[in-house]
Amino acid sequence: MKITVTSASGVEAVTKKEIRKLGYGDAPSINGAITFDADLSAVSRCNMFLRTADRVYITLKEFTAVTFDELFDGVYSIPFEDYFEKDACVLVDGKCVKSVLFATTASQKIIKKAISKRLCEKYKVSYLAETGTQYKVEFSIFKDRVMINLNTSGQGLHKRGYRDFVAKAPIKETLASAMLMLSDFSYSEEFFDPFCGSGTFVIEGAMQALKIAPGKFRDFDYQNFAFIDKKYYQTALEEALDNEDLTKKLNFHGADIDKKAIDLAVRHAKNAKLDGKIRFNVADIKDFSSKNANGAIVTNPPYGDRILDKKEVLELYKTFGKVVKNLDNWSVYLITPEEEFEKAFGRRADKNRKLYNSNKECRFYEFFRKTPIKFNKTKEQL
Ligand SMILES: C[S@@+](CC[C@H](N)C(=O)[O-])C[C@H]1O[C@@H](n2cnc3c(N)ncnc32)[C@H](O)[C@@H]1O
Incomplete structure (x- = not known):
């Protein structure tokens, strides 16, 4: 699968080095996002070990769209039923930058509609209850290239879990x-x-x-995802504890x-x-x-x-x-x-x-x- 890691402007080169050191090759950084091929263990390892990244995503699809129909069809073709259960609560958010499709809210609605249609058809229901696990789908449309990502981190990775109160002007x-x-x-x-x-x-x-490990003291959204076996978090945590040199x-x-x-x-x-x-x-x-x-x-x-x-x-x-x-x-x-x-x-x-x-x-x-x-x-x- 494709994994995308985002980081703050100016920090990408450091994040790239960290990704390389974790063993995932030398992926290019485009518009603050570094995308590479890896298996599911990369989700748990990147969340656990990357010190400079903002979030870790599973990239569900990348395609070009300049009309709402193309956007709808591109999203509808994603096998969401492989990721989301019948009662999944899917939240959609994102941004459009330098693209023909520049209206973020309208694009968000189209994407949500395509996901719902696909899941209703596959699960043979007329509406989605959305009472179950929350999944955050984030899209980016940059120069007409659409990226549909599933946020596996949840809160930004700067939230390590140890800083529960903040002083004046804290740095991330x-x-x-x-x-x-x-x-x-x-x-x-x-x-x-x-x-x-x-x-x-x-x-x-x-x-x-x-x-x-920076992720040792916190939880990640992917720990609630039914399609990701609990063993992935456990294995990453064990690796983190083994690495420590106290x-x-x-x-x-x-x-x-x-x-x-x-x-x-x-x-x-x-x-x-x-x-x-x-x-x-x-x-x-x-x-x-x-x-x-x-x-x-x-x-x-x-x-x-x-x-x-x-x-x-x-x-x-x-x-x-x-x-x-x-x-x-x-x-x-x-x-x-x-x-x-x-x-x-x-x-x-x-x-x-x-x-x-x-x-x-x-x-x-x-x-x-x-x-x-x-x-x-x-x-x-x-
Ligand atoms: C931008 S904040 C640092 C925030 C810190 N990096 C964090 O993440 O919480 C600058 C700090 O400098 C402290 N400060 C101001 N004048 C100082 C001085 N003369 N000597 C030592 N500390 C001072 C302030 O009290 C403030 O906590």
Whole structure:
């Protein structure tokens, strides 16, 4: 079958690498979606192990349509009875982009009608009770190419299950994980998030370092699907537990000026079963120093429009830059939309790329170490 994995704009290349590492080849990424051939175990494994993906879908069909008749016929030809029971409750949602069929609501109605007609005919009923398992069918019509997908994840995969309350301006776990993968942080040295808020980077970093699967603490919609045997979830969970390496000693910590945020970070670390493995404390960035020559910072500092005003935020970046200057062989990775960031920080980034944080266009700045550390990142971390 065809599996489609979606991820946020700017993150696709990292997700592709993760998919390749799971053993599903080098699939192209088109419009934020990566589609590849695999068997049903890919549904459970991708949901369990992908740290940067948004959702995992079974692609039921792909075809071209420029009229509602073509759309109806294309959808009607899908053997929905192989997937949905007689009492299934099928929800349809989606989007039309750069296509002749540009009306999303009308397309949604046509698709729902075609599914209902097919199921009524196959089950020989005049209407569908829709009292049973919920199935979310998502369509995308992009440049007249229709994709009909079944959402197997349910809620977005950034919902890991450990973050039950949110602090101010939290970053999505999937984006934090992608930033960590783009960085050179290592389990064998100090890792620090000076603006840790609810603890996302430190927790995601520790989960990567200890090989704790991101899907370990949550459920997925496919677990309720009658056509997917329960063994698939069980096998993926067993693989996840086998992979874990909880014996590593970490020097990973986060700090925040806000006590409430630190209380949340501690709570979330506990939820992720990381208490005792990582640390959080209330502190101002201006007071940070380290006795370790090597280390990495990956962070999401305040932005001018969210927590502090622009002047305060640039002042904070200036302080951050001075603190980092006193660190020996450390790297710094951070995301911000502030165009004057580098000027305030007092250093030009070695590299920067566009990334979106909650739909806000940002830049991901990378400041390398003086001497790169020697470790094989793909082997050690991912
Ligand atoms: C954008 S939020 C970080 C959110 C975090 N990544 C998360 O996922 O929850 C920025 C954080 O910086 C903290 N902060 C602001 N000024 C600070 C300072 N001078 N020193 C340390 N933390 C500060 C704020 O309290 C806030 O929690």
